[in-house]
Amino acid sequence: MVQVTHCGDNTIKINTIICAAQKRFGLYGLEKTTMSEIARDVGISKASLYYYFPDKEHLYKKVIENEQEAFFELIEKNIKETSEPEKMIRKFMAIRLNYFRTFFNLSRLRLEDFRHMKPVIEDVLADFRKKEIASLEIILKQGVDTGLFFCENTYESSSLFLEMVRGVRSLLFHNKDLMYVEQEDYDMLLDKMNKITNIFIKSLKIKE
Template sequence: MTEALTSEKHQCILDAAQQRFARYGLAKVTMDEIAQDLGMGKASLYYYFPTKESIYKEVITREQNRFIEQMAALLREPRPAGAKLRLYLERRWVYLNELLNLSAINVHTIHQMKPLFGDLYQRFGQRERALIQQILDEGRETGEFAVADSCQTAAVILNMLRGLRFYYFKTTDALTVGSPEYQKLCADVALMTEIILHGITAPAQK
């Protein structure tokens, strides 16, 4: 089997598995079902991936790469740094919601999945922080932002976003697009973005 064919089959497996994960969630999907969707034997599937978790990790990695590449391209477009940060935070939640659909994740499964996917979480966080830092550095250079330590500030912004997301995980059984909880989270992310960009201190009286 040539390298090109192997790579093509590899991507076909990821595509088929991603559709099934999005429909049923990680816990309910089996290797047999993925093989059946592809019209291949389970033994052939094991040639490429030893477990469904290994497939899922590659699906997530692929989606992470796509998100980072898309955001990097958007950040290269000419717009103010504040607009770039606002856009990034908005697109980030859309992306994360798509990932949630791939796993049917909730607060009860987060801790169970952490040992399996903690490395992906850490690497993605590092890449996210670098993108946010890039925006902050650009804003500082243009005089739009007053940031002393862009690396630390980027880390704090990222942790704030994570904290808000996990708060909703803990208080909501299912966070689905269009639900009141989802709309509230989107509003909170927008408010947090404005606080980051403009603060809460009233303008000085003239």
């Protein structure tokens, strides 16, 4: 989109913008953050912001995509450190939950965004779901190959498991009408995630 002329200055500037946006979005959420504020933080005019990003949603999307990228790199790295599928799943879930916490705990308002979810966010979230299903599927297949797990449809199992986990999480916030995640809630969530993971792993060890 932006051609580099003199040097990589643009990349640096774009990164600066993304960082500033990340802070604002993380602190106040999508709706409560204005483009003027981000511009002010960076030290440029609002119009300049629109020179680098077509609109607010694209900027937001970029921020989230960056965070997701870091998450999947972490997953990949940690998964390769062990050869036991069961431990892999547990590690996967631990990282996932931690990501969730840092992702949401930054802001009391951020959760609100997901009530009336914008199409752009929905896209990037759907993409995230696809990727995390794929990650888990790899682990399951490895377990099946080594004869430790029995699973006819790894995709179905992965997506259903993650849906269960997401569902329980969503319930916790939906019920409590929370705008931010407290330590207490995080602990409860961690406990439940572990128990659900146990159930899931057990079910993988049975044939038929």
